[in-house]
Amino acid sequence: MTDAGEERVAGGGLLHRRALLVAGALSTGGLVTAVRAASQAQSPASMRDPGAPLSGYGARVHTSEAIQRIVPDLPFPGTGSSRTPLQLLEGTITPNDLHFERHHNGIPEIDPAMHELLVHGLVRQPLLFRYEDLLRYPRESRILFLECSGNSGTLAAAQPVQASAGQLNGLISAAEWTGVRLSTLLDEAGIAPSARWVQAEGADAAGMTRSIPLSLCLEDAMIALFQNGEPLRPAQGFPMRLLLPGIEGNASIKWLRRLKLIAAPAFSREETSKYSDLRPDGKAELFSLRMGVKSIILSPSFGLDLQGAGYREISGLAWSGRGRVRKVEVSADGGASWAEAALGDPVLPKALTRFRMPWRWEGGPAVLMSRATDETGAVQPLRAAWRAHYGAGQGYHSNAVQSWAIDSQGKVAHVYV
Amino acid sequence: MTDAGEERVAGGGLLHRRALLVAGALSTGGLVTAVRAASQAQSPASMRDPGAPLSGYGARVHTSEAIQRIVPDLPFPGTGSSRTPLQLLEGTITPNDLHFERHHNGIPEIDPAMHELLVHGLVRQPLLFRYEDLLRYPRESRILFLECSGNSGTLAAAQPVQASAGQLNGLISAAEWTGVRLSTLLDEAGIAPSARWVQAEGADAAGMTRSIPLSLCLEDAMIALFQNGEPLRPAQGFPMRLLLPGIEGNASIKWLRRLKLIAAPAFSREETSKYSDLRPDGKAELFSLRMGVKSIILSPSFGLDLQGAGYREISGLAWSGRGRVRKVEVSADGGASWAEAALGDPVLPKALTRFRMPWRWEGGPAVLMSRATDETGAVQPLRAAWRAHYGAGQGYHSNAVQSWAIDSQGKVAHVYV
Numbered sequence: 080m081t082d083a084g085e086e087r088v089a090g091g092g093l094l095h096r097r098a099l100l101v102a103g104a105l106s107t108g109g110l111v112t113a114v115r116a117a118s119q120a121q122s123p124a125s126m127r128d129p130g131a132p133l134s135g136y137g138a139r140v141h142t143s144e145a146i147q148r149i150v151p152d153l154p155f156p157g158t159g160s161s162r163t164p165l166q167l168l169e170g171t172i173t174p175n176d177l178h179f180e181r182h183h184n185g186i187p188e189i190d191p192a193m194h195e196l197l198v199h200g201l202v203r204q205p206l207l208f209r210y211e212d213l214l215r216y217p218r219e220s221r222i223l224f225l226e227c228s229g230n231s232g233t234l235a236a237a238q239p240v241q242a243s244a245g246q247l248n249g250l251i252s253a254a255e256w257t258g259v260r261l262s263t264l265l266d267e268a269g270i271a272p273s274a275r276w277v278q279a280e281g282a283d284a285a286g287m288t289r290s291i292p293l294s295l296c297l298e299d300a301m302i303a304l305f306q307n308g309e310p311l312r313p314a315q316g317f318p319m320r321l322l323l324p325g326i327e328g329n330a331s332i333k334w335l336r337r338l339k340l341i342a343a344p345a346f347s348r349e350e351t352s353k354y355s356d357l358r359p360d361g362k363a364e365l366f367s368l369r370m371g372v373k374s375i376i377l378s379p380s381f382g383l384d385l386q387g388a389g390y391r392e393i394s395g396l397a398w399s400g401r402g403r404v405r406k407v408e409v410s411a412d413g414g415a416s417w418a419e420a421a422l423g424d425p426v427l428p429k430a431l432t433r434f435r436m437p438w439r440w441e442g443g444p445a446v447l448m449s450r451a452t453d454e455t456g457a458v459q460p461l462r463a464a465w466r467a468h469y470g471a472g473q474g475y476h477s478n479a480v481q482s483w484a485i486d487s488q489g490k491v492a493h494v495y496v
Numbered sequence: 497m498t499d500a501g502e503e504r505v506a507g508g509g510l511l512h513r514r515a516l517l518v519a520g521a522l523s524t525g526g527l528v529t530a531v532r533a534a535s536q537a538q539s540p541a542s543m544r545d546p547g548a549p550l551s552g553y554g555a556r557v558h559t560s561e562a563i564q565r566i567v568p569d570l571p572f573p574g575t576g577s578s579r580t581p582l583q584l585l586e587g588t589i590t591p592n593d594l595h596f597e598r599h600h601n602g603i604p605e606i607d608p609a610m611h612e613l614l615v616h617g618l619v620r621q622p623l624l625f626r627y628e629d630l631l632r633y634p635r636e637s638r639i640l641f642l643e644c645s646g647n648s649g650t651l652a653a654a655q656p657v658q659a660s661a662g663q664l665n666g667l668i669s670a671a672e673w674t675g676v677r678l679s680t681l682l683d684e685a686g687i688a689p690s691a692r693w694v695q696a697e698g699a700d701a702a703g704m705t706r707s708i709p710l711s712l713c714l715e716d717a718m719i720a721l722f723q724n725g726e727p728l729r730p731a732q733g734f735p736m737r738l739l740l741p742g743i744e745g746n747a748s749i750k751w752l753r754r755l756k757l758i759a760a761p762a763f764s765r766e767e768t769s770k771y772s773d774l775r776p777d778g779k780a781e782l783f784s785l786r787m788g789v790k791s792i793i794l795s796p797s798f799g800l801d802l803q804g805a806g807y808r809e810i811s812g813l814a815w816s817g818r819g820r821v822r823k824v825e826v827s828a829d830g831g832a833s834w835a836e837a838a839l840g841d842p843v844l845p846k847a848l849t850r851f852r853m854p855w856r857w858e859g860g861p862a863v864l865m866s867r868a869t870d871e872t873g874a875v876q877p878l879r880a881a882w883r884a885h886y887g888a889g890q891g892y893h894s895n896a897v898q899s900w901a902i903d904s905q906g907k908v909a910h911v912y913v
Contacts (some may be wrong), residue, residue, distance in 0.1 A: 100844070111623045111624065111625050111626075111629050112623065113621055113622070113627075113682065114614065114622035114623065114625070116614065118896075122622055122703075123606070125605065125606050125751065126603035126697045126699055127573050128701055129601050129602040129701045129712070130599065130601060130603040130604040130605070130701055131572075131602050131603040131604075131605070131730070132573030132574045132603075133565075133570070133573065133574065133576060133603075134565070134567065134731075135565050135566075135578070136594055137593040137594070137597075137729055137731055138592070138593075138729070139726065139727075139729055140727060140728070140729055142727070143607075143726055143727050146727075147552035148552050148554075149552075149554065150550050150551065153550070155546065156549030156550065157546050157549045157550065158546075158864075159550060161550045167723040168722075168726060169635065169637065169722035169725055169726075170637040170672045170722060170725050171637060171672065171725075172589060172639075172671075172672045172724050172725055174591070174592060174724050174725055175554055175555050175556075176554040176555075177553070177554070177725070177726070178554065180550055180554075181747075182547065184546050184547060185546040185547025185548055185549065186547040186549075186550075187542035187547040188542065189540070189561070194540075197531065199531065204530055205530070205531035206528045206530060208528050208529075212528050215807065215808050215809070217809050217852065217854055218586065218809060219840070220587040220588065221841075237625055253701055254589075255588065255589045260852060267528065268805035282542045282543055283541075283542060283543065283547055284544065284545055284546045286539075304586070304587075305586035307589050307593055307724075308587050308588075308589055308593050308594070309556065309563060309586075309591055310557060310559070310560050310563075311592070312555070312556055312557055312560075313548070313557050314554055314855055323779060324672075335876075336540070389632075390632065391632050392634050392635060394635065423636070423637050425842050425844065427497075427842065430592055431738065431906065433637055435634065435635065435636075444701075479764065491711060
């Protein structure tokens, strides 16, 4: 087949999005095999004997068992993080088994019948909510991303770390969360006029605590009880967690036991010694809670080298803590030219958006980059601009454009452009 | 607390949807506990010792292990169906482990390196697609429901079957599917002008085969390769399955090995001896493939009896094979009065939509019903109208309104109204 008539939209072989959308517009250039004589003359073994039985709870295909979260060696096995292997997954929903985790002192086992959520401080009437109380409240369901503020932190390293897209960026996942609007509970307790912040505390052995502006708690915060349909898992905060859409993950306190309304932030350990952003002038930005606009290319990416020239799809994920992704631009020539990718439908606010760009790799060197813009007009910064904003060693809120170089053998490397 | 000022929208205690949306509009009527003296003076055990370690692949909370698909006793353990326990889940996405299954001769184990998809018949050039070929094609991701045409078939029984919502209706699930548009592959093979139907065949030991109108295959059909992010599971057709949005599940052939373009339907076993709809005049409707507009109340439902009067949420799922759900009406008085439920955002075409209705149960007898309308204006029929359309014994395409009676003790029963 020929690729004559393909519409090029930028350098390095990027094709018009129409190639994804219109039958006939795509010339794959011989990916498939014209039928051989006597093809499929014999039925496969799978058709000759009855297959395996039905079951109450499903299992993955054997070859998928290699799809695991990335867990580093840790001095304390419950303190640290596991990362979602983004480059091995598709779409925008993360299976619960593969959602990233970040724990500060392990995963507690909590009996829901013994668990209570206390709402107190600057309220008209302190209230205690049991799990079974919350199950009777009105619920909402939303598909949302959750991202650790330390995600992609190694982009601050002097040399680009050679690691998979999930190893570099896998502290993000997405799920359909169901729970009770936090505003409903706060309203029931009665917010005192002097309340401006909410201190949230978890029932884990870290006593994980964060101060959150009251405005965020009233905007769209949720007490999550279910994730992708099933009750929360222990690692995601069972029986209940705070969920702050678009906000750095550590503030969405798991195993939530206490919400104290206060007039000023508490300046707890997790908002002073950690989770603050050092500037070049030596001062730190505090409570920089909202996650920036960001995108990453997952296919191709490090470890998924190209097998031969020809047609393929560049695809990845984009998101913004401010709302919807408006566009994602892709470059195949290291930023010299850009073209707009197709966005998966629907584009949801504070959720992951899959972008796709048809591409004909000619077999020569290429540098792939993606750059997202959100509905507020915020644009994902280049690495130099991102670094210039912060002091040395800053690894939080790393949302710079990332680059994959492809050599003429199809090998993919992480590079700084 | 008082419920004075609550806005009633229909009989039996149905409240205005505003109660879900506006802080302050909801009076829960004392679901929670005002704080006792010395509450939370002692931190819980979970805060005293480090918790469990991180892991590569997650696990459910112990109490969730009771959430299993419903599998009947079967003479052949791989021939039959397992049902999603809908009443125990939330939101609209079904975890892959709990997606319903319907197999006609067990679950085959297929080596993807040996699997081929043949496209032949009335085409310009027969083609063979290997799994690795398809992985290079442009992909799309869509959240879609899949429903067995036999779902809710027991509604034809003379007496209402007393069973859970999942047992009665659990042959439906939803997932984010990712794959290749079927139109892309057919276009590459070249559709002959005489082609009108496509015969799809699976590589299972049933050789499951269906004839599908070519128009459906060109509209929005997909060769699915991923489900909720991960590669298809064996039980869902690994390495590839046909996926026909909005169409009865058995036509979405799993373990797809062959697509033959033909001029007229093949009248195979699965479209003559089964999956046809008997009318009162003794004739059968064939190829009634599209699933109708439907809704079911999951909470409360059989087995989930009410514990005491007061505020709670009525919630359930609605869907239509024709597109989006436009509205869901709920009745608490056996159909004497109806009020419109709140629909979860976004309402996606051919996907599940969660509906919610605030309700104050006064403690007396009630009969709960839900009735969906889709964007084409089609309305879910009452059971009498649905039965009148078909002959005796018809259990396919059962989309009639269902009813749960609640007695003064809060016990829920399945009833015909």
